[in-house]
Amino acid sequence: MPAKYSSSKENYLKAIFHLQETHGTVTTNDVANELQTRPASVTDMLKKLKAQKLLLYEKYKGFKLSNDGRKVALQIIRKHRLWEYFLVEKLRFGWDEVHEIAEELEHISSKQLIDRLDEFLGFPKTDPHGDPIPDSQGRWVQAKQVDLLNLPLNKVAEVSGIGDQSAEMLELLGHKNIGLGTRLEVKKKFAFDNSLEVKIKNQHTVTISEHVAKNVFVKYDE
Amino acid sequence: MPAKYSSSKENYLKAIFHLQETHGTVTTNDVANELQTRPASVTDMLKKLKAQKLLLYEKYKGFKLSNDGRKVALQIIRKHRLWEYFLVEKLRFGWDEVHEIAEELEHISSKQLIDRLDEFLGFPKTDPHGDPIPDSQGRWVQAKQVDLLNLPLNKVAEVSGIGDQSAEMLELLGHKNIGLGTRLEVKKKFAFDNSLEVKIKNQHTVTISEHVAKNVFVKYDE
């Protein structure tokens, strides 16, 4: 059976999905930028996606994925992340070398292949970057969001939001190398002043005050 | 890095390689037939392959792969067979289910990926159909084998390759419980139609037509 959608369409769906999730809104320019292409090309493709009912789109009025489009996007993401897991865990690639290869592998169409791969890998919940892997029905285990004070000790989590976004706060976080998407875990909590020792993935440990901790939100798997 | 050649070009190279190996000569019509396409489309592609020096071609005068074309074809075949091996040995697919999926996987471009996969699989010498896997330099060990018709009576031998790998053939062999590695011996040969009675190790005897026998290759000790 031939693939239902071209690789190109799949890439658009995936990009739109990501922008929707992370920025809330999506614009033609955002998509063009994400896919390293031109706004005019994006407009062309949006029309095709609309014609296939994968996208809700009215010209000049913005757009978002339909339920079907969302489903397709989730399957691509599932494939991408399972292949990344395979590359790192079985073929011993570094976690920073696998993205490009997975970009190609994610377009292999066989659903049976991906389900068997999933099984072979032991049904992993997250990819090597800590992002969740949707299951074969496209369900995610939606990560739980809490502030740093309430993150259980030794749980790896990903920074997903900042409460106080003042320049001072951002300067402090920048200095400590903490930003959106940073992966970290709380190693120690001092009862005296509620300060924390936080280990930042692939870096060393920093100390964070209660005030700061209350304003850093993270996601983690249960 | 982007793929050097389109999937389509790779498919042409592979088809031409196979026709060259098995029939000696290759014609425009053969290629069209092999790839389920039209002769006019083949002519178009031959020109492109010639322009890229992958093919030696003069119109109306026949054609064959250049050294470069041959090298590319062997790399595709390497990838195809390694993926088939992976699908059967690691993901537990049946050896008759893997061809289609491997047709897609063989176009993934990363050379590093395929070399690591090779290593992960333990550098297999043949794919699940018994066909040899070229090494990363494109060399292969051509296994010495005879077809069943030429196997001496009462010699125990091991199935090492299948010529015609159509779904129909594979279905028939599957039904008779003959697969790669099966050990068997020819008990009787009927001169009338060249059909054979074949005793399969640890099982009972089956009858095999000349047509099938010609396409089952075996290895045995002298």
Place this chain on the structure above:
DNA sequence: TTTACTTTTTAGATTTGCCTAAATTTTATT
């Protein structure tokens, strides 16, 4: 060897996905 048949190639379209340049619509700024 001349005609008939087959094979191969050309000519001209089509589809997909992309492009540039120009027009249009929306948004932001005086």
Place this chain on the structure above:
DNA sequence: AATAAAATTTAGGCAAATCTAAAAAGTAAA
């Protein structure tokens, strides 16, 4: 509110890979 700027879409093209129909070249047969 008028105008400038930015975002988006249209218009018109291009390249890859395919197709059909027709022409050309090669092969075979009377």
